[in-house]
Amino acid sequence: MNEEVKNIHILGGGPAGMASAYFAKENNIPFGLYESSNQIGGNCKTITDGDFKYDTGAHRLHDKDEEITKLIRSILKNDLLKVEAPSQIFLKGKLIDFPLNIKSIFKQLNWNDLQKIISENMLNKFSNIKDPKTFLDMANQQYGKTLSNLFLINYTEKLWGENAGVLSTKVAGDRLKNLNLTSLLKSYFKGNRYNPKHLEGGFYYPKNGFGSIFESIETKLGKENINLNSNVTKIYHDHGLIKGIMINDSKKIKIKDKVLSTLPLNYLLKILNPKPPKEIQKLADGFQFRSLRICILYLNIRNFSKNASIYFPDKLFPFTRIYEPKNRSYKMAPHDKTCIVIEVPCHKNDSVFNDSNKVFFENIKSLLIKNNLLNKQDIINESSIKVPFAYPILKIGIEDEVKKALNYLETFRNLYILGRNAKFEYVHIHNLFRNAKKFINQLNG
Ligand SMILES: Cc1cc2nc3c(=O)[nH]c(=O)nc-3n(C[C@H](O)[C@H](O)[C@H](O)COP(=O)(O)OP(=O)(O)OC[C@H]3O[C@@H](n4cnc5c(N)ncnc54)[C@H](O)[C@@H]3O)c2cc1C
Known part of the structure; x- marks a missing residue:
């Protein structure tokens, strides 16, 4: 058994692992990081293909934590752009502004739907439902049935692969925070003087x-x-201490100090040796992740749209979102060309995840062409990426199960858990940096 003298062994080189390594280095804490793939970045990689660049999913830095934004700006030596590109929703052949605004709703929806939206929202004002438990209840309560059916329910069910009535309210992240009909009216009448805090709008990139x-x-x-x-394939423990890790099923590393796992929670529970108690092993099967298959189309046109993202709630489209990297930074495509990145949420055993590239590309291209969003002759090339652990599926009741699993893992005195899939929570990059900083400070002090 090799012996490594590190104060902290970091498992996984995604944002959580890399942020922790960054703060460890800043604090002169020796560390070793183990990443299964041939590249760091986890779900936040940028791929370069000739003159084009794109991310593994539409990522942006939400300016929610001033200190972390400042830190990331300094890490990037000021190469951080403020992006003000709009976003839109494609519904029934029309593009509607997102976040929704009163003008766009009135312009694009028919009178029948508008009447229902107004009456449902008036009724909601007087109803006493508090503390919705499911995403479905929350969306209906906040927007009324018609508006949430049109824009939120189908989209959410497509994204998570579950009925909105079993999904936790947490799947909304901060997206719907401060967005309801009253806030839409306020922003219509007050214009720029009203600026509710939600996750949409301007961002850094x-x-x-x-x-x-x-x-x-x-x-x-x-x-x-x-x-x-x-690839960390086993974690050995004895008397409440992690004693070693196995790499690629072949190299055993003895551990005398601390281990930080950013690996998906279900996977971590499965590679512990000896195995956890039966009830904990059973919990691991319940922690499921939604995958993504991403299609990239390279286009011989200057721009596909002006938007940062276009959302597709209609179940007719297998994809939920298209984003155009060039609308985030001019460096992402040549001046006279562009590419679009199309996100298709799925499960690993769905045909869409396993279809040949040819079938996958044809399905997407034909839908875009049929809906007049793309001309066939503009497509120069295409490629595809698979993201197996894209989103932890947050069903109602899962928080208690996660708590039980994390409580069990806390019994190991030298094991720490950090990261979105590791803690099975819907968090963003600024949260991960903040948590990594806090964790390393605790180790230090
Ligand atoms: C489509 C999409 C869009 C998103 N948009 C945004 C956004 O706009 N803004 C934002 O802040 N966040 C966004 N996120 C969330 C963000 O991507 C995640 O919060 C972040 O990637 C989580 O980082 P992590 O390190 O916890 O996990 P991951 O990114 O999953 O990293 C885990 C790492 O561990 C490695 N690993 C796994 N198993 C092993 C093993 N056995 N041994 C060794 N290494 C292993 C993996 O290869 C990976 O590198 C988005 C996510 C998706 C999917």
């Missing part, structure tokens, strides 16, 4: 793609402590 945040951290850290192609 690194000039060379979202993944450049983590590439810059890698450059700063140096390669010697970052072990790529190092």
Whole structure:
């Protein structure tokens, strides 16, 4: 058994692992990081293909934590752009502004729907339902049935692959916070003087793609402590202490100090050796993740649209969102060309995840062409990426199960858990940096 003297062994080189490594280095804490793939960045990578760049999903930096935004700006040596590109929703052949606004709703919806929206929202004002438990209840309560059916329910069910009536309110993230008909009316009448805090609207974006945040951290850290192609396949423990990890089923590393896992929660529970008690093993099967298959179309046109993202709530489309990297940073495509990134949520055993590239591309292209969103002759090339652990599926009741699993893991005195899939929570990059900073400060102090 090899013996490594590290104060902290970080499992996983996604944003949570890289942010932790960054703060460890800042605090002179020796660390070793183990990443299964051949590249750091996890779900936040930027892929370069010839003159084009795109991210593994439409990522942006929400300016929700001033100190973290400032830190990321300094990591990127000021290569952080403020992006004000709008977003829209494609519904029934029309593009509607998102976040919704009164003008766009009145312009694009028919009178029948508008009457229902107004009466349902008036009724909601007087109803006493508090504390909705499911996403379905929350959406209906906040927007009324008609508006939420049109814009939220189908979209959410497509994204998570579950009925909105079994999904936790947490799947909304902060997206719907402060967005309801009253706030829409306020922003209509008050204009720029009214600025509710939600996750849509302006955001920051690194000039060379979202993944450049983590590439810059890698450059700063140096390669010697970052072990790529190092799949953690077993974690050994004894008397409440992690004693070793197995890499690629072949190399055992003895551990004398601390371990930080950012690996998906279900996977971590499965590789513990000895295995956890039966009831904990059973919990692991309940922690499921939604996957994504991403289609990239390279286009011989200057721009596909003006939008940062276009959302597709209609179940007719297998995809939920199209984003155009060039509308986030001019560095992402040549001046006279562009590419679009189309996100198709699915499960790993769905045909869409397993279809040949040819079938996958044809399905998407034909839908875009049929709906007059794209001309066939503009497509130069296409490619596809698979993201197996895209979203932890947050069903109602899952929080208690997660708590039980995390409580069990807390019994290991030198094991720490951090990260979106590791803690099975719907958090963003600024939260991960904040949590990593807090964690390393605790170790230090
Ligand atoms: C489509 C999409 C859009 C998003 N948009 C935004 C956004 O706009 N803004 C935002 O802030 N966040 C966004 N997010 C969320 C963001 O991507 C995640 O919060 C972030 O990637 C989580 O980082 P993590 O390190 O916890 O996990 P991951 O990114 O999943 O990283 C985990 C790492 O562990 C590695 N690993 C797994 N198993 C092993 C093993 N056995 N051994 C060694 N290594 C292993 C993986 O290869 C990976 O590198 C988005 C996510 C998706 C899917």
